Structure formats: C-alpha cells, structure tokens
Amino acid sequence: MTSLKDRLKAEIAESGPISVADYMLRCLHDPEAGYYATRPALGADGDFITAPLVSQMFGELIGLWAVETWNRMGRPSRFVLAEMGPGDGTLMSDMLRAARLAPAFLAAAELWLVETSAPLRAAQAERLAASPLKPQWASRLIELPQGPLILVANELLDCLPALQFIRTDKGWAERRVGLGADGELAFGLAPSIRPDDLDPQTPLGVVWELSGAQESLGADVGALVRSRGGAALFIDYGRAEREPGDTLQALERHQKVDPLACPGEADLTVWADFPGFLNGARASGAQATPCLPQGEFLRRLGLDQRAEALMRARPDRAQAIAAQRARLAEPDQMGQLFKACVVHGPGLIPPGFEET
Numbered sequence: 001m002t003s004l005k006d007r008l009k010a011e012i013a014e015s016g017p018i019s020v021a022d023y024m025l026r027c028l029h030d031p032e033a034g035y036y037a038t039r040p041a042l043g044a045d046g047d048f049i050t051a052p053l054v055s056q057m058f059g060e061l062i063g064l065w066a067v068e069t070w071n072r073m074g075r076p077s078r079f080v081l082a083e084m085g086p087g088d089g090t091l092m093s094d095m096l097r098a099a100r101l102a103p104a105f106l107a108a109a110e111l112w113l114v115e116t117s118a119p120l121r122a123a124q125a126e127r128l129a130a131s132p133l134k135p136q137w138a139s140r141l142i143e144l145p146q147g148p149l150i151l152v153a154n155e156l157l158d159c160l161p162a163l164q165f166i167r168t169d170k171g172w173a174e175r176r177v178g179l180g181a182d183g184e185l186a187f188g189l190a191p192s193i194r195p196d197d198l199d200p201q202t203p204l205g206v207v208w209e210l211s212g213a214q215e216s217l218g219a220d221v222g223a224l225v226r227s228r229g230g231a232a233l234f235i236d237y238g239r240a241e242r243e244p245g246d247t248l249q250a251l252e253r254h255q256k257v258d259p260l261a262c263p264g265e266a267d268l269t270v271w272a273d274f275p276g277f278l279n280g281a282r283a284s285g286a287q288a289t290p291c292l293p294q295g296e297f298l299r300r301l302g303l304d305q306r307a308e309a310l311m312r313a314r315p316d317r318a319q320a321i322a323a324q325r326a327r328l329a330e331p332d333q334m335g336q337l338f339k340a341c342v343v344h345g346p347g348l349i350p351p352g353f354e355e356t
C-alpha cells in the first residue's frame with residue numbers, strides 16, 4: 001500500500017501545497033494511515049502521556065467536579081455526561097469511580113463518549129467494561145441526545161488544526177506544506193492578506209496561529225450548554241492570551257520529531273488557543289470562565305488533601321504520589337502551561353471558579 005507520505009507528495013505535485021491545517025487533518029485522521037485512525041499510542045510505552053495517565057488523582061478530582069456541577073445545576077433527574085476525545089478511557093474510568101460516592105448522580109447520568117478513532121473506541125470499551133455506567137459513542141457533538149449536559153475534554157483542543165501566518169519583508173504570508181527541490185515534503189510560504197485579528201505591527205519572521213476549528217468547537221459547545229443548561233470543562237496546554245508563536249509539534253515515543261518526516265506515524269499538535277475557543281463560546285451566547293492554570297484549578301478542587309489521603313493509605317507509595325502531585329501541579333511541570341476553563345449556561349458558577 002502506498003504510504004501517506006507518498007500519497008501526500010503525489011497530491012501536492014498534482015494540485016499544489018496544502019495548508020498546515022489540512023496537513024494536520026490528514027496526518028491525524030486519514031482513514032487508512034492517520035495517527036488517530038490507526039496507531040494512537042498513549043502512556044509511558046507510547047508516544048505521549050496525559051494527566052489522567054500521570055495519576056488517578058486527576059480523574060477523581062474531575063469526577064468530583066462533575067458531581068458538584070450537577071448539584072449546582074439543581075440535580076436534574078436525567079442528564080448527559082459526555083467526554084470528548086477520551087483517549088484510552090482512563091479519565092472517565094477514574095471520574096466514575098469517584099462518583100460512586102454520589103449514587104443519585106450516577107442514576108441520573110447517561111454516558112456518551114465523543115470519539116473519532118476506532119482503535120481508541122475499543123480501548124475505551126475495555127477500560128469502562130466494569131464501570132457503573134455503560135457508554136455509548138458519538139463521532140460528533142451534534143449527535144449527543146437532548147438534555148442538560150456535563151462535558152469534559154482533556155487534551156482535545158491541541159489536536160484541532162490551525163493555520164500559520166508569518167510577516168515577511170514582502171508582506172504577510174501563509175506557511176504551507178509543499179515539496180522541496182529534492183521532492184520531499186517541505187514548508188514554504190504563499191502570499192496572503194493579513195488575517196483580521198493579527199497585529200499589523202508584528203515583527204518580521206514571527207509566526208501566528210489561527211485555529212478556526214478550535215473557535216468553531218467553542219461555538220458548538222457554547223450553543224449546546226446555552227440551550228440545554230450545563231457546563232463543559234476543557235483542559236489543555238496552550239495560550240491564555242492571544243500571542244504569536246510556532247507551536248506545531250510532532251511526538252513519537254516521547255521525543256520531538258520533524259513534523260514532516262513521517263506523516264501519520266507521530267502525534268501532531270498545536271497549542272490550544274483558549275482566547276479563540278472562548279470567543280467562539282461567548283459569541284454563541286454561552287458564559288465562560290477565564291483560564292486557570294491547571295495547578296491552581298486542581299488545588300482548588302482538593303489535590304493536596306487527596307494526595308495526603310492516598311499517602312496515608314499507602315505509605316509505601318508516598319514518594320511516587322508526591323511526584324505525581326508535583327507533575328500535575330507544579331509550575332515548572334504541568335501546573336502552569338496546562339490550563340482549565342469552563343463554558344456554561346446562564347447563572348451557573350462552575351466549581352473551582354468561584355474566585356475568578
């Protein structure tokens with residue numbers, strides 16, 4: 001079978017360079033060879049590790065966040081509990097274990113997983129086989145059934161594609177993926193008008209990223225929680241303010257690799273654009289919190305108390321638990337670059353955001 005790289009090269013030779021966003025979409029979701037369609041590898045033995053895989057404390061605290069959100073929504077007797085991009089199912093499995101403390105919450109919840117990857121759907125089914133709720137799957141948010149919504153998504157925004165723009169001495173240009181003189185994939189520039197939002201005084205050579213996909217997801221999520229009530233928690237690494245920077249990154253076995261070297265074989269991401277995502281949500285009439293650094297958010301939910309309880313229960317594992325807490329919350333680890341925000345319906349104050 002022709003590799004994705006060879007197919008992309010042939011298509012570019014025939015039709016011309018493609019945008020960085022189209023390149024990301026093909027690398028992640030090409031049905032025959034895209035990373036998520038064929039070989040997503042999470043965890044210590046895979047390509048990248050996420051917060052739920054660092055420690056069970058992450059999912060447990062988010063589970064308690066969901067229970068308290070449901071309380072503040074007036075304890076609806078039926079609601080949709082959804083996760084978008086659930087990876088191998090660890091986050092939801094830990095959330096549901098913590099939620100066993102609230103049987104009325106579990107009795108009211110209908111569990112939906114929004115996932116595009118067939119191999120990850122299989123991993124989620126296995127991970128959640130013994131959980132108190134039986135999951136159902138959707139490919140898109142719009143397929144979720146009616147009803148109040150509590151949605152969580154960790155490290156989903158960074159998989160959504162972005163365009164890249166750069167100011168050059170000849171004017172604005174869009175960075176595109178084409179072919180170099182040697183016939184291999186190579187970045188190039190195509191003249192472009194200045195996108196509306198970008199600062200005309202940007203210094204030469206500086207890259208801006210714009211993700212229409214992240215902004216339109218914000219609008220979709222906002223429309224859902226505005227009309228049904230509820231809240232959607234998004235956590236990711238990224239920018240809290242609009243600022244420039246080239247953040248396109250490919251990871252294979254925890255190492256950064258050239259994003260053009262092996263399309264489909266590495267995870268390919270950009271930083272979450274929280275301002276764009278939240279603009280989309282607010283424009284659709286929903287309310288939204290500011291971004292809180294992940295460390296601050298988890299501490300407000302009780303990370304330190306949970307870590308101490310686990311250490312008391314398992315003194316033999318105290319050092320490992322302390323290291324996990326630090327990894328999740330310290331500013332020089334995941335505590336500052338990762339951020340949390342909530343898009344919600346009118347009148348709700350999401351847990352953790354009372355003071356913002």
Ligand SMILES: C[S@@+](CC[C@H](N)C(=O)[O-])C[C@H]1O[C@@H](n2cnc3c(N)ncnc32)[C@H](O)[C@@H]1O
Nearest residue numbers: 036050085086087114115116117120154155159
């Ligand atoms: C980086 S993984 C994060 C997994 C998990 N949330 C965690 O924290 O371990 C990204 C997840 O988003 C899913 N995904 C990527 N693009 C998606 C899309 N457009 N719609 C729904 N899920 C998507 C992937 O298949 C995967 O489950």
